[in-house]
Amino acid sequence: MALAKVVEYVDIRAPRAEVYDILVDLKRRVQLSPLWGILQIDRVSENYPREGSDFQMSIRNNAEYPPYCTVITCCNPLRKLAYRLDVRRKSEVTWTLQDTQTGTRVIYEEQFEMDDNEGEEFTGQVRTVVTGWLKNIKHYAELREGRLNRAIKWFLDKYFLNLRKEQRNVVMIILFMQFTSIITFIMAAVAVGVGGLLG
DSSP states (O other): OEEEEEEEEEEESSOHHHHHHHHHOHHHHHHTSTTBTTEEEEEEOTTTTSTTOEEEEEETTOTTSOOEEEEEEEEETTTEEEEEEOSTTOOEEEEEEEEOSSSEEEEEEEEEEEOTTSHHHHHHHHHHHHHHHHHHHHHHHTTTSSHHHHHHHHHHHHTGGGSOHHHHHHHHHHHHHHHHHHHHHHHHHHHHHHHHHHO
16 A cells, blocks of 8 residues: 545635634535535534544445544644544545635645555545535635625525535526526627617
């Protein structure tokens, strides 16, 4: 087994306290992951997120992979959250938060064992999930100013983030179709109006 490491970061226009609250909110953090719907939270210890606390997750509708436990190894409020996954790859994850001029930098670091024959392909897949995750956290955290953004965040919290991935895809398709219909209607109305002026 070889040791592999993925390190990615994102800058977020939001205070460190608000970003930290998102990261320690286990349900919200997992809902923002590209793997939400595939993974599910089965149990969370009462003292989470204290060091030594744990939570159990499993892969939905897949008996081949047993549920696994994740143990919090470091919880330094507003600065760092780290945990160890009790899986075959012995993954260790660290989220680090730093102040920037415009808000907060979140650094994600994951170290895991990799089979010798897996090469860079598996690491690339992990990196793709991580960058998508960080992007989702950034977009969510930045919905903090303005009435429209707060309304969008309310909708996400109340409905959208609770949906599984395939359900989210259906909602997005419906919204896209509605948006397309509205744009088409506006363009047709403008064309009729311009035609009337020229006629």
